[in-house]
Amino acid sequence: MEAKIYLHYPGNDEAVAVGSGFSWGACLLGFIWALSKKMWFAAFVMLAVNLILFGMGLWGETADLIGMVLSIVFAVACGAYGNRWHRWTLEQRGYVLV
Template identity: 40%
Template structure:
């Protein structure tokens, strides 16, 4: 197991493994990652954010304002990076809320 990774268990004997560090699946897949992890509130939040960014990008392109298009591109990149940086933390927090507790060191 990687350094800083953790294994979580709940009272019913179900286990979940959470890696430490950057989450490449969350970075590249976003909402599909949330579905695969069965984190429905994350899915709703990600879809809402992506919808807002999509509308903002469409507005920026429609207005033909280059600084606004650049700003929207930076916002989309920032959102992708935030998903990657915080994906595993969000997963761990949701597991703890659902009654999972760390089993192995690193949590």
């Protein structure tokens, strides 16, 4: 069970909850998850990496296997760091820890 970290923008009463553990949304949905969190740069990078790994699969069977393994590793890495990236993005926008 993961703990939630709450951030709020000064002058606004609403708090944004950010998970502190593994992000299944970031792992399974990738750049779509990042777009839903308004993390534009992260979404662009995730999409670019996914397209590069997909392109590797078009080169042949060995590259296809390597591309699939790298895609899985990248998805797990996005899941492991997704909530950290989300919190960092909010803090860069001026949100503070409650």
